[in-house]
Amino acid sequence: EIVMTQSPATLSVSPGERATLSCRASQSVSSNLAWYQQKPGQAPRLLIYGASTRVTGIPARFSGSGSGTEFTLTISSLQSEDFAVYCCQQYNDWPPWTFGQGTKVEIK
């Protein structure tokens, strides 16, 4: 089973600043990685797949990069609506399809 580890657990950022979130896989997942955003009481929302492809309608301030075992989600200029939990998911090696434990982006 591939273990996905996200860091940091919590990221405190001021509005307008850049946020950089990390996701590490215990073995290579190629580019088969997705990122989700989840707000309290809501279902997850798909942001990015293929490590770097934004879903239609997702703002350009969200970008994904990486391959193999190291991945990054960058939010270039945080807006108020971006404060949420972000998690990664690998779909390269299955079953199981595995998620990271999430990074909470909070207002500094």
Add this chain to the structure above:
Amino acid sequence: EVQLLESGGGLVQPGGSLRLSCAASGFTFSSYAMSWVRQAPGKGLEWVSAISSSGGSTYYADSVKGRFTMSRDNSKNTLYLQMNSLRAEDTAVYYCAKPRISSWYSFYFDYWGQGTLVTVSS
């Protein structure tokens, strides 16, 4: 518009059973593999089970294997999760999720239901 509506959650005693349903609309349900994903209170997402478009293939997380059974009725556009021998650690919000592409090799999810809470407690 794609919609996934889960139902069937509730409070159940340890060792008990529950059946969750997920009613799908807005897409060709019979063409898509589907999945259940759960989230324990304050925790991250955990994939639970998946089923092929025809229902002929199913996969389960080790944590639920032998206790949970996933099925579907394509004539009713409905997904099911039969949960037996429930444990306290099964307490979670259960989401049904639709993959963006119906392929095990691209199994990430572009639509999720609102979730249904299962609480296992005496």
